[in-house]
Amino acid sequence: MRDHDRDEATGGMSRNRLYRNKNRALIGGVCAGISDWMGVNLTALRIITVVLAIPFTAVVLIGYLVLWVLVPKRPSGLYRDSREEAFWKEVRRSPTDSVGQLNRRYRELDNRLQKMEAWLTSSEYRIDRELRD
16 A cells, blocks of 8 residues: 555545445445545436446446456545544545635634633733632
């Protein structure tokens, strides 16, 4: 396994890698894994695969079998919870939007901390504290 496929938080497995998803699988989990990885609708992907299999049966079958053999199964402890899974799916879908969301959240947190700091260093806070004590 390559170094950029490793992640310390998941015991060495990368959250951005393509895995077969056996939990949502009909046959081998290849379509479910691609759906998870790309963030597309699983049913639509399966329909597209079947439609493409009509004129290109050999290509689709060989491609599916190759992916079934080469793509590893999704590890059970890849995500801590559903929120983390949703976050990583969004990162794969549109990484620049995800970074923008994080920047916005950190700016909001920074503004809240600045307001708290301003209140704690204000004379009103000292007066209120002295009156309580």
